[in-house]
Amino acid sequence: MHATFDLLTGCRATDKTVRTARVALLISCIFAMACGGAEAPPAERAAPATTPSGPRVFFVQPQDGAMVKSPVKLEFGIADYQLAAVPPGATEARAGMGHHHVGVDTDCLPAGAEIPMASPWVHFGKANTTIDMQLPPGQHKLTLQLGNDLHRTIEGLCTTLNVTVTE
Numbered sequence: 001m002h003a004t005f006d007l008l009t010g011c012r013a014t015d016k017t018v019r020t021a022r023v024a025l026l027i028s029c030i031f032a033m034a035c036g037g038a039e040a041p042p043a044e045r046a047a048p049a050t051t052p053s054g055p056r057v058f059f060v061q062p063q064d065g066a067m068v069k070s071p072v073k074l075e076f077g078i079a080d081y082q083l084a085a086v087p088p089g090a091t092e093a094r095a096g097m098g099h100h101h102v103g104v105d106t107d108c109l110p111a112g113a114e115i116p117m118a119s120p121w122v123h124f125g126k127a128n129t130t131i132d133m134q135l136p137p138g139q140h141k142l143t144l145q146l147g148n149d150l151h152r153t154i155e156g157l158c159t160t161l162n163v164t165v166t167e
């Protein structure tokens with residue numbers, strides 16, 4: 001089929017379309033978005049269907065069950081909650097804000113508990129979201145726990161995964 005390239009709409013148009021009255025051309029202009037703008041917007045990174053909505057923290061990497069080598073690159077994510085560095089000398093917790101903590105081979109702490117400033121916990125009080133963590137070979141549980149400015153846990157903002165560190 002012979003086709004011409006219509007400069008006005010950016011669409012390929014058949015002879016028939018070109019011959020048709022200008023009204024038709026206008027109509028094709030109106031629909032040009034469906035042709036020239038055929039590129040779909042980039043799909044949003046869809047959360048798994050099982051993920052509940054609302055505030056949450058999650059590991060961007062590694063994936064649960066991954067085989068990894070030490071040092072292990074950890075990256076943390078947060079949704080519907082504000083990641084914030086701890087202000088110097090903070091004496092109270094700002095509502096709706098927190099920073100990440102990682103616990104190695106330990107469970108989520110109860111809501112409101114103070115996250116120890118000691119092993120197996122690491123605080124990311126500068127609102128940082130990555131670390132290259134040294135881990136001995138074997139299986140490890142990694143717990144990502146959000147804490148407020150007083151390093152106290154926040155209801156529901158904790159997740160865990162398991163990785164196997166290979167030699």
Ligand SMILES: [Cu+2]
Nearest residue numbers: 123124147151
């Ligand atoms: Cu902390």
